[in-house]
Amino acid sequence: MYRYTDFDNAFLAERNRQFRAQVARRIDGSLTEEEFRPLRLMNGLYLQLHAYMLRVAIPYGTLNATQLRKLAEISERWDKGYGHFTTRQNIQFNWPILTDVPDMLDALAEVGLHAIQTSGNTIRNVTSDHFAGAAGDEIADPRPYAELIRQWSTDHPEFQFLPRKFKIAVTGSPNDRVVTRAHDIGLRMVLRDAEPGFEVIVGGGLGRTPMIGKVIRDFLPVADLLPYLEAVVATYNLLGRRDNKYKARIKITVHENGIDQVRDLVEARFAEIAPLFDPTATKAALARLDEMFTPPALSPRDSTLFEATRTRDPVFRAFADTNLTPHRVAGHAIVTISLKAHGATPGDATAEQMRVVADLAQSYGQGEIRVSHMQNLVLPHVALDDLPEIHAILRAHGLSTANVGLASDIIACPGMDYCALATARSIPVATQIATLVAAFELDHEIGPVQIKISGCINACGHHHVGHIGILGLDRAGVENYQITLGGSATEDARVGERMGPGFAYDQIVPAIERLLLAYLDLREGPAETFEQAVQRAGLEPFRAALYEKGARDAA
Amino acid sequence: MTQGFVITANALIKGDVVWLTPTGTLTRKLEEAEVFTSRDRAEAALAATSTRNAELVGCYVADARLTSVGPAPAHFREGFRARGPSNYPHGKQAETGTDSHVSLY
Incomplete structure (x- = not known):
């Protein structure tokens, strides 16, 4: 981890002192909103639909346990007890009060965090690989x-x-x-x-x-x-x-x-x-x-307990087969903790969940936590034989959802539920798709697929590069959702193609269901992923599935 | 159902949604807002309200429907502003207190 120098600490303290004075001058009337706005934006403070929103940078998505505990504390002390992890590896607090924000920034500075350049026409928080170093x-x-x-x-x-x-x-x-x-x-x-x-x-x-x-x-x-x-x-x-x-x-x-x-x-x-x-x-x-970023000195470990538990316990097996990525050191794994429990808001973690993850990182994960642009948390250095215990703790706190990379692991921006720029809701579309997928136990049947939802054309939810992209728009005062297919977010990045007319709010989830079921019919076998099936078969059979019945309903 | 207009903004300190009332105070309940039936009069009220720099941010005129219990949102965006987010019972929908008066602190 990067360690702040005296220069860094002094810089941040001075910057926070300046912002505290700027807030005071806004409140006493010395600054108009037009004068204050660029100053607050440079410090990550937005004004959204219902309240201010503070966007805190998590540089290149890396946190230590102390920092994550501080984020939990801030969420309880000055917000509503949760935080929202974003597609740019930031965390957002949705309910701060203007007069509290200088104290929140000072609290962040205690652990080497800040909100500088998380907004405005500047170079933003630099993002990086959430599996870096592992x-x-x-x-x-x-x-x-x-x-x-x-x-x-x-x-x-x-x-x-x-x-x-x-x-x-x-x-x-x-x-x-x-x-x-x-x-x-x-x-x-x-x-x-x-x-x-x-x-x-x-x-x-x-x-x-x-x-x-x-x-x-x-x-x-x-x-x-x-x-x-x-x-x-x-x-x-x-x-x-x-x-x-x-x-x-x-x-x-x-x-x-x-x-x-x-x-x-x-x-x-x-x-x-x-x-x-x-x-x-x-x-x-x-x-x-x-x-400062020297990887932890891990020695190859035996994984007898892991293998035995995996054989014996189907719930653990589902988690192990879905949420783990190979680590460079034998007997270890990179663990992705899904913040996409079926029906829950994508990317949200309660203060208690943040503390649980911080404790796990400290006890079993070399003190490191990562935030992924997929809006999940990651423990990058975990011994396989510690996983049965880790899984039990995650399970007790609603953090053991075995869906990483699957249909219910959906990226969704805050959308109209919070964002002043949004033209439609994202979150309830995501939660309803995930609930549907859970009800029919489709996650593992369907296999890898990336659904990404944006609530406006600014595309914070990366819908263009989703295997299935959903864009929420305002069409004549009503929420309307366009579907794109064929996007990719990897080294072979592709922008998806728009399928046709959009769907009303109450029709978008059935439309996605038709797409997923069409894939199960069209694929050559379970080994052919959704993305591969779209590449092989083209968009037309999927378009037919979407609009054969749906077009009339959606009109 | 009659078309009307309300003056709305966010409160400077709390950042939440407020509306202008007939007496010139601010309220956190849409049903207490003053309804303008003329766009010109609404624009004039907006011009006056926009000067309240020490209390408000981002004043604008929003369309409203007139119902038997007062103004209601004409657009779904205004509906969310009047109610709060749909994923948690936070915001206005959670504020059951009767005191909707807006003060600076």
């Missing part, structure tokens, strides 16, 4: 690079008023678990002659105009990371459109100017500024960071 397929841990980028981008004076927000994701594995191709900049670690570097992808994004990012540099030596990122963002800062909010993201800049011209401008800028950066200093900084 996955067997990893070239190197991406988090030292993510932390370097966090330090470089925080309060970067040139990039506080970009044309629009700017999101960076970093992965150290060839298997992309962070959707790099849907980010303003995606960094994928690659090897060239045994030297690690990054494939730099630029101009991806979802939202109103979904675009898959393009490769701007196929190999960037790690020592050039900061000057190259600075060249990309500086080029965008000059070239990006400020005349139209909907054309202001870098994906439009790349689309309108062409990747070749953007590349030429970036390389020219890079040539200018690279000499101002000291590659030796970058390497030294990375070496210091590498040391």
